[in-house]
Amino acid sequence: MIEVKNLHKSFNGIEVLKGITTSFEKGKTNLIIGQSGSGKTVFLKCLLGLFNYEEGSIAYEGRIFSQLSEDQKRNLRAEIGMVFQGSALFDSLTIAQNVMFPLKMFTKMSQSEMEDRADLVLKRVNLPDAHKKMPSEASGGMQKRVAIARAIVNKPKYLFCDEPNSGLDPKTAIVIDNLIQEITEEYQITTVINSHDMNSVMEIGEKIVFLKDGLKAWEGSKETIFRTDNESVTNFVYSSNLFKKVRKMYIEENE
Amino acid sequence: MTYLQNIGTYFMMIGEMFRKPTRWSVMKTLILKDIDDLIVSSLGIIAFISFFVGGVITIQTALNIDNPLIPKYLIGFATRQSVILEFAPTFTSIIMAGKVGSFITSSIGTMRVTEQIDALEVMGINSLNYLVFPKTIALTLYPFAIAIGMFLGILGGMVACSIGGYATVDDYILGIQTDFDSFHVFYAFVKTFVFAMVLATVPAYYGYYMKGGALEVGKASTSSFVWTSVVIILLNYILTDMMLS
Numbered sequence: 001m002i003e004v005k006n007l008h009k010s011f012n013g014i015e016v017l018k019g020i021t022t023s024f025e026k027g028k029t030n031l032i033i034g035q036s037g038s039g040k041t042v043f044l045k046c047l048l049g050l051f052n053y054e055e056g057s058i059a060y061e062g063r064i065f066s067q068l069s070e071d072q073k074r075n076l077r078a079e080i081g082m083v084f085q086g087s088a089l090f091d092s093l094t095i096a097q098n099v100m101f102p103l104k105m106f107t108k109m110s111q112s113e114m115e116d117r118a119d120l121v122l123k124r125v126n127l128p129d130a131h132k133k134m135p136s137e138a139s140g141g142m143q144k145r146v147a148i149a150r151a152i153v154n155k156p157k158y159l160f161c162d163e164p165n166s167g168l169d170p171k172t173a174i175v176i177d178n179l180i181q182e183i184t185e186e187y188q189i190t191t192v193i194n195s196h197d198m199n200s201v202m203e204i205g206e207k208i209v210f211l212k213d214g215l216k217a218w219e220g221s222k223e224t225i226f227r228t229d230n231e232s233v234t235n236f237v238y239s240s241n242l243f244k245k246v247r248k249m250y251i252e253e254n255e
Numbered sequence: 256m257t258y259l260q261n262i263g264t265y266f267m268m269i270g271e272m273f274r275k276p277t278r279w280s281v282m283k284t285l286i287l288k289d290i291d292d293l294i295v296s297s298l299g300i301i302a303f304i305s306f307f308v309g310g311v312i313t314i315q316t317a318l319n320i321d322n323p324l325i326p327k328y329l330i331g332f333a334t335r336q337s338v339i340l341e342f343a344p345t346f347t348s349i350i351m352a353g354k355v356g357s358f359i360t361s362s363i364g365t366m367r368v369t370e371q372i373d374a375l376e377v378m379g380i381n382s383l384n385y386l387v388f389p390k391t392i393a394l395t396l397y398p399f400a401i402a403i404g405m406f407l408g409i410l411g412g413m414v415a416c417s418i419g420g421y422a423t424v425d426d427y428i429l430g431i432q433t434d435f436d437s438f439h440v441f442y443a444f445v446k447t448f449v450f451a452m453v454l455a456t457v458p459a460y461y462g463y464y465m466k467g468g469a470l471e472v473g474k475a476s477t478s479s480f481v482w483t484s485v486v487i488i489l490l491n492y493i494l495t496d497m498m499l500s
Contacts, residue, residue: 048377074275077379088370092288102378104281160377 001026002047002158002190007056009042016042018214019056027188029181029204031195034211035236043211044162044194048082049073060158078106081151083161087143089135095146096122096131102154121149125179141172145179152183159184159191165200173197177204198243201225210236226250265460272388275381282389289393293355294400300354301347305338305404308346309411312337317421327422331412331430336439338408343401344443345491348450352483356458359390360479363462364472372463387459397451398444405443442498449494450487457483
């Protein structure tokens with residue numbers, strides 16, 4: 001579980017996060033949504049320890065990140081898996097080497113043990129034959145799956161995904177969403193996803209945090225988001241006619 | 256003010272590079288790869304340029320000696336002094352600022368743009384140690400490449416001298432042996448080593464701290480070449496003043 005209390009973050013005197021308090025639960029897919037410029041990426045980078053914040057706290061199972069020593073921070077980071085928007089695979093390494101990278105850096109596994117583990121996770125993300133390919137030879141969807149494999153190879157406790165569906169076709173996007181949800185349940189990890197994709201919100205949003213102007217404007221789940229009368233949320237989520245109709249149908253069916 | 260800030264950030268980067276070292280088993284592979292990318296792959300261009308520039312120095316020296324009282328062996332002497340003192344360490348390093356420097360800036364800059372550096376940081380890896388330290392160690396071998404350049408520059412001069420008939424090979428060899436001072440070679444290697452450190456770190460600084468997209472990677476490569484050259488020229492003056500004057 002990750003608990004965030006009163007998080008403030010500014011850049012050059014401009015406050016981007018204005019006191020966010022929320023929590024992300026273990027074994028669940030937690031989504032952060034909001035318009036561009038609402039502070040989602042800054043919030044995610046604060047959670048990852050890439051940005052320092054001025055006020056507030058982030059606690060990973062009670063361990064407050066800002067109070068940890070450098071060694072403790074390094075150990076905590078070894079428990080984190082991250083899927084970047086552009087996958088961020090290392091260009092100079094093959095897909096198998098990319099997946100084995102965290103094992104090489106943080107474990108004392110032998111080469112054959114690492115290869116076995118990489119084999120296992122690549123099969124888990126449905127890429128059993130991609131080991132020797134370079135990232136540039138893989139499609140966008142394949143790269144995302146390799147990034148997921150790399151993120152989970154060291155059995156992380158926390159999985160962060162920044163726009164995991166961006167640039168993917170709707171079918172592949174659903175495959176990636178389902179894969180993340182399955183892995184979250186299977187490994188019982190705390191997953192936090194930064195997303196713009198309303199399909200993801202409706203499909204896998206077990207907990208949803210909606211940010212607006214650096215503040216938490218609403219939080220709930222994929223079930224409650226249909227019924228909310230929070231104007232900021234409805235303006236954002238149901239901005240298209242299609243989603244307005246989906247919402248109407250959902251409410252009618254469940255009445 | 257910006258210049259001072261950049262200089263400060265550059266020295267902080269150097270300090271950060273030595274913190275939280277990467278595992279030796281991984282670092283060893285990175286160093287070997289960088290030796291291949293930065294040194295071995297540069298040998299061809301260093302050899303080619305050295306040989307022909309050595310030849311040009313010989314021809315120009317010979318053509319400017321029109322006084323019959325000046326001995327012909329001075330052609331070899333002048334070529335040796337030019338190649339060892341200035342051409343091999345400095346001129347080659349400026350060319351390497353274009354080849355090696357651009358490679359370092361663009362590869363690290365692309366990693367920044369595509370979030371690969373963020374990926375390293377999220378994993379708890381000191382990205383400066385992982386990316387810049389192996390390049391710095393690999394470039395400690397740069398003086399060996401320059402030694403090859405020195406040899407080929409002088410050899411190129413001898414071939415040009417022989418083909419052009421400006422002096423006999425014996426005269427040329429006598430010239431390169433005349434008044435030989437081993438301190439000049441030491442001075443050249445000290446300069447080369449300092450330039451190697453500049454070649455590794457200044458382009459890395461421009462790549463690592465760049466912001467933006469593909470266009471900015473190109474701009475960072477250009478700035479890296481300009482500033483690496485400027486720093487090399489300035490250090491060349493300072494080291495020459497300190498060691499030879």
